[in-house]
Amino acid sequence: MFAACADPKSIEGLTWAFCYLTSGKHLDFYWSFLTVLMLLAITAPAALALGFMGATAARSQALPARILGKTYIAMVRGIPDIIFFLFFVIALDQGIEYLKHLAVCPSGAPWPWQGLEFRVCKEAKVPLGSSSAFWHNAYGFALAVVTFAIVFGAFAANVMFGAMQAVPKAQLETAEAYGMSNAQVFRRILVPQMWVYALPGLSNLWMILIKATPLLFLLGVEDIVYYARELGGSKTNSYAYPHRDWRLIYFIGLMIFYLTMTKLSEGVLGRLSARLSQGQATAAGEAMRRAGA
Amino acid sequence: MKKLLLATALVGFGGVALAQDVVRLGTEGAYPPYNFINDAGEVDGFERKFGDELCKRAALTCEWTTNEWDSIIPNLQSGNYDVIIAGMSITDEREEIVDFTQAYIPPASSAYLALSADADLMSGAVAAQTSTIQAAFVAENGMQVVEYATPEETVAAVKNGEAVAVLADKDYLKPIAAESNGELVLLAKEESIGGGVGMAFRDSDDAVREKFDAAITSMKEDGTLNAMILEYFGPEAKTW
Numbered sequence: 001m002f003a004a005c006a007d008p009k010s011i012e013g014l015t016w017a018f019c020y021l022t023s024g025k026h027l028d029f030y031w032s033f034l035t036v037l038m039l040l041a042i043t044a045p046a047a048l049a050l051g052f053m054g055a056t057a058a059r060s061q062a063l064p065a066r067i068l069g070k071t072y073i074a075m076v077r078g079i080p081d082i083i084f085f086l087f088f089v090i091a092l093d094q095g096i097e098y099l100k101h102l103a104v105c106p107s108g109a110p111w112p113w114q115g116l117e118f119r120v121c122k123e124a125k126v127p128l129g130s131s132s133a134f135w136h137n138a139y140g141f142a143l144a145v146v147t148f149a150i151v152f153g154a155f156a157a158n159v160m161f162g163a164m165q166a167v168p169k170a171q172l173e174t175a176e177a178y179g180m181s182n183a184q185v186f187r188r189i190l191v192p193q194m195w196v197y198a199l200p201g202l203s204n205l206w207m208i209l210i211k212a213t214p215l216l217f218l219l220g221v222e223d224i225v226y227y228a229r230e231l232g233g234s235k236t237n238s239y240a241y242p243h244r245d246w247r248l249i250y251f252i253g254l255m256i257f258y259l260t261m262t263k264l265s266e267g268v269l270g271r272l273s274a275r276l277s278q279g280q281a282t283a284a285g286e287a288m289r290r291a292g293a
Numbered sequence: 294m295k296k297l298l299l300a301t302a303l304v305g306f307g308g309v310a311l312a313q314d315v316v317r318l319g320t321e322g323a324y325p326p327y328n329f330i331n332d333a334g335e336v337d338g339f340e341r342k343f344g345d346e347l348c349k350r351a352a353l354t355c356e357w358t359t360n361e362w363d364s365i366i367p368n369l370q371s372g373n374y375d376v377i378i379a380g381m382s383i384t385d386e387r388e389e390i391v392d393f394t395q396a397y398i399p400p401a402s403s404a405y406l407a408l409s410a411d412a413d414l415m416s417g418a419v420a421a422q423t424s425t426i427q428a429a430f431v432a433e434n435g436m437q438v439v440e441y442a443t444p445e446e447t448v449a450a451v452k453n454g455e456a457v458a459v460l461a462d463k464d465y466l467k468p469i470a471a472e473s474n475g476e477l478v479l480l481a482k483e484e485s486i487g488g489g490v491g492m493a494f495r496d497s498d499d500a501v502r503e504k505f506d507a508a509i510t511s512m513k514e515d516g517t518l519n520a521m522i523l524e525y526f527g528p529e530a531k532t533w
Contacts, residue, residue, distance in 0.1 A: 008332070024333035090371065097372075116390060117370045117495055125372065130315040133356060220360065230323070230330060233445040236468040238325040240332040245449060 008240040020241045029227035033257070036213045036223055039145060043209065046149035048202075051156025058161050069157070076154030081215065084151055089143050089219055093126075100124040137221070144219045152209055159201035164190060166197040168281065196276040196285070203269040210261050228254050315354045316501060318344050319374035322359035323443050324465055326525045327380035327490075330359065339525035340378050343397065346517065350508040353501075363423050363442055366391060369495060376494060376505070380462065382426045382487030392496050394506045396489025397518065399531040403427050403487075405480040406451060406466045407458035412480065420447040420456035426487045427460040451477065460484065464526045 004011070005019035020026070057069030076084065094112075101112055101120040112120045122128075127135040167190055175189045216223040232247030277284040320328045322336055331337035336357040348355035360368050362379070369377050369391065382400075383393045403426075405414065418439040421428035431438040439456050441447045447459040448469060459466070463483065470479045494502040512518040519532040 024335070025330065028334045094371065114497070116367075117497065118372055119495070119497060120372070133358070136358065229443075229445075233323075233443075234448070234469075236325060236472050238329060238338065238468065242472065245452070247449075 016241075020243075023241065025227070025231060028222070029224070029231060032222060032224045032227050035141070035221065036216070039141070039148065039213055039216065040210065042145050043148040043152065044206065046145070047152035047156050047205075047209070050149055050153025051158075051160050054153060054157025055160035055164060058157065059164055073154050073157050073161070076151055077158060081151060081212065082218070085147055085215055085218055088147050088150070092143055092146065094118050096126050097124055100126060140219065140221050144216055144221050147219070148209070148212070148215075152205060155205050155208075156202060159205065160194065160198050162201070163194040163198035167193045193280065196273075196280050196282060199269070199273050199276060203265075203273075206265060206269070207262055210258065210265065224254055224257070315356060316348065316376060317356050317358055317374035318348075318376045318378050319358050319360050319365060319369060320344075320377070321362045321365065321379040323362070323445060324380050326464065326468070327462075328378075339521065340380065342525075343512075343518070343521055344378050346512065346521075347505055347508040350511055351504040353504065361442065362425075366493070369493065372495075375498060375501060376492050378492045380465075380490055381493055383489055383491045384426055384487060386429075387493065390496075391493040392499070392502055393491035393493055394502060395509055396491045397509050397512075398490040398522065399533060400485065400487055400489045401531060402463050402483040402485050403430070403460055404463035404466050404483050405458040405460055406448065406470055406477050407480055408451065408477065410478050410480060412457050414458055414480075414482075417457040418455070420450040420459040421461065422447055425461075427462075427484075430484060430486050431460055448477075464530065467527070 002019065002022065004015055005022070008016070008019055011019060054069050054072050057065045058073060060066050060069065097118075097120050098112055101109065101124040104123045105121040109121050110119070112118055127139050171189055171193065172185055175185045180188065214223065214225040217225045228250035229247060232245070232250035234245040235242045273284070274288070277288060279285060279289075320336060320340060322328055322330045324338075326338050328336060328338040328340040335341075336359065341357070344355060344357075358374050360373070365377055365379060365381075366387070368374065377391070380398075381387070383396060387393070405412075405419070414436055418437045419431045420439050420441060421431050422444050423440040423442055428438055428440050439450065441450060444461060444465060447456075447461060448466075450456040451459050458480065463479070466479060470477050492502075492505055494505075509518070513533050522530050522532050
């Protein structure tokens with residue numbers, strides 16, 4: 001991309017390193033860090049929302065909601081992540097195309113599952129075969145986000161279910177004695193107090209989520225692990241920048257990235273925990289009260 | 294004048310056809326010089342140039358996409374792309390689940406790459422990429438096979454001693470041996486496996502397959518295919 005890099009085979013030393021590190025593929029590599037951060041930024045709130053709904057459903061008084069919530073938690077928690085990722089993404093993809101097939105394909109179109117092939121008419125492809133590579137990537141990324149959110153939502157639901165049970169019963173009874181309705185008790189007493197119990201479990205989940213992002217690679221999204229492996233592999237003269245096997249260096253770079261992410265998260269979560277403990281009837285809250293007094 | 298009008302009309306129709314038929318070509322992108330991702334982040338190599346020429350001749354708009362080798366056939370069947378063009382040898386086993394065009398690279402020899410020319414293939418495991426004809430060949434011939442997901446890893450396995458040798462297409466291994474400063478050598482023993490390299494399609498996609506087949510025939514006839522093979526695989530490569 002720079003004039004000095006026009007002929008990579010003739011340059012060496014620092015210029016070579018500079019040109020190598022700014023090659024198109026390296027720029028894609030740097031962008032893929034954003035992909036990972038974006039996945040975290042979308043998945044975390046989505047999983048939290050799903051978890052909250054799951055936990056609320058699991059402790060609901062209505063039987064169908066309770067069954068639904070508990071089944072969701074048990075099923076997703078019980079299936080190994082990798083299997084879930086391999087199965088669910090394909091099922092989701094084919095499910096979406098099947099629904100679109102029902103809506104837009106001309107009547108009389110053949111049943112999409114034909115032996116080993118899954119085939120819908122051209123108009124029912126998601127995204128359309130004629131759309132640009134960007135949409136294909138975006139669709140793959142969206143499928144990954146949904147899958148991550150469902151898996152981590154189930155774990156979050158379990159954590160929050162436990163946290164809701166941990167709020168002292170006396171608090172809820174007192175609220176009822178003041179004449180609050182069920183919904184009011186839930187909104188004003190239970191939810192605000194539950195977070196402090198949920199936080200240790202949720203922060204664990206966040207750490208696991210950070211470390212699980214390389215699963216993206218499994219779903220065909222070109223993430224940092226894909227690029228590290230691709231760029232680090234030894235290159236022959238077919239490539240503009242031939243080099244030996246440098247995978248170790250690239251993976252050390254990834255390690256530093258992941259360690260920095262966890263270190264930063266620990267700091268933020270520590271502060272959040274201190275804030276939530278304030279005024280709570282927990283050991284941490286009590287210690288803060290004494291220190292202040 | 295009439296001819297000119299006719300030509301314009303034809304070009305116009307051609308343009309319409311171009312806009313409608315987008316064919317997605319799936320490749321592995323990790324098997325130079327057949328196909329690889331170049332430093333600009335684009336698919337490159339023999340198959341890129343060959344595929345683009347085919348699409349031009351068949352008047353199709355093509356888009357390139359990459360997929361891991363182990364899932365390249367399942368993802369063709371689930372419709373993620375329409376063609377596999379990834380140095381895939383035509384075998385009876387694959388012929389049962391996908392349809393191939395005629396071969397565009399003649400049956401080429403597979404070679405062993407090892408640390409020394411006198412390596413004993415029976416003394417340890419032989420590395421090969423998963424689901425390749427070479428992996429099947431090693432297993433069938435009484436050698437111990439160790440499989441890896443990418444070609445790169447099979448070579449790394451030989452370098453760090455996990456395998457005595459790697460069996461792969463000679464055209465892939467030759468530049469690696471040549472540029473290793475004598476660390477890696479090709480064994481004299483070579484194997485002749487597979488029925489040439491072809492493009493794979495879903496069984497139900499006969500119309501598109503025939504278009505590509507016709508384009509391959511035309512490239513074989515006017516010699517452009519041979520020139521391309523020589524350009525990418527060196528002067529000793531087998532041609533049509």
